[in-house]
Amino acid sequence: MEEHDTVNGIPTMQELPFFARQKIRVLKNRGVIDPGRIEDYIARDGYAGMVKALTKMTPEEIIKEVTDSGLRGRGGAGFPTGAKWRFASQSKNDVKYVICNADEGDPGAYMDRSVLEGDPQAVLEGMVIAAKAIGAHQGYIYCRAEYPLAIQQLNIAIDQAKGHGLIGQNILDTGFDFDLEVYQGAGAFVCGEETALMTSIEGKRGMPRPRPPFPAVSGLWGKPSVLNNVETLASVPQIILKGAAWYASVGTEKSRGTKVFALTGDINNVGLVEVPMGTTLRTIVYDIGGGMRDNRPFKAAQLGGPSGGCIPAEHLDAPIDYEKVAELGAIMGSGGLIIMNDEKNMVDVAKFFMEFCCDESCGKCVPCREGTKRMLEILSNLAKSKGKPGDIERLEELAGMIKITALCGLGQTAPNPVLSTIRYFRKEYEERIMRGKGPSGP
């Protein structure tokens, strides 16, 4: 803890590296507004983007603005948001839905929780704008029941927004109707997958189904639907208010804007950080994160949770955006960023994530149900130093098969943590086979 001699000696927020190197857009209201008071949100330009969208823009203009901004889905896959909205807007139907995916479930990821708890109105405003763009009049926020405070704040926010005429019939006297409610998920990770999420809202067991048809054509109850993640929707009001050019002014060529990360692990400053796309891992770890805890060496950053991978020290200077992260064998994911020091063994890390996927596999398709189980068996043996020659090749073979044959994103990406740790830390796997145990984590 730093101590200061005088008030003048106290650093400003802008002088603390943790805050100085961030660029807050989605998190602009963090720690400033009371999430239970809609007045605080409105006082900081809240709903001004929605007013612009409802009174001055056609659906086509809204979609163009979002397309031009370069915004891509912040849930992890990075699909262009404007294109998604365009597909849904082109589907002809009297009934359409806007769904907010707030089923954040990656271990170590809590970006969306923080937005829902701290600035819930931004999500609601983004949903109304999306609704106008595609012609929807009903929305759902699918939020996991493990987020009780987020659900409470969302319900308060919805009540207050309705009370002020910002949601519901004839919003702000503009003639546009949009109502929405919170639907609580029961804790299955797979329900973050969009088709499983919709199946769950329909009251059935949350299992994915093959795509196509895509939700934009046939989604919730067979109606055209747009599903966007919390952070994506919370970005929309400012894009409409300040314009696509403003949003696209930061970031990299193909990944515009900012990204929120939940920075955790063996690092001094644990917290939520929002940085321009293209910021290097080194800046995040050593400037914003304040360096490694106890000055131990950086070993790897796990990005993208159970669907992602590890980025080793040799790539600390890589600019983090969708393309670069994929090239390095991880995925951007929703923003969980777990920093690990030299005490962590990568076989154990891979085993942890495979255990998670094996637990959370819904069992509908064989490759995921059986494949993750078989991979976990091999990893468990390796962890106990009971590995056999050929285990690495067997893991790679299974991984390749699961990736191309699993039904949904959960299964298709489940092998990623294993493949990425084999790619960068093959030696640790070999050590577990050849010489018994490698360096083990605590």
Next chain:
Amino acid sequence: MMKLTAEKLGQFKDQLLAGNALREDGSRVRITVHMGTCGIASGAKEVMDALREEIAASARKDILVNTSGCMGLCSREPLVTVECIGQEPIKYQYMDAEKTKLVFREHVLNGKVHLPFVLARGTEISD
């Protein structure tokens, strides 16, 4: 609650901005306890309880207590922001009930920033 129209939203915002400011004849101190899940898990509810006790004991009527979500630096929670009229907001870190009482007496009642618990001053600037 007042139903708004598109035209009235802007006016409403201006009224709110004026109403939110600390005033000599109104609220002269604003204390914000950061109560996201991270803050609560670190003890923000105990901080809030201690604060309410202190305010009640002081019989001061010009102190506004707010809650807010996570301000980003989860590992320094519980965090408390104290803003006195005419002064920059001060962020206090690693708070607990006892520290809160101390800060309340020193900073809010005696007007002296309690330096040992301070994280930073000022406000974050959004893009």
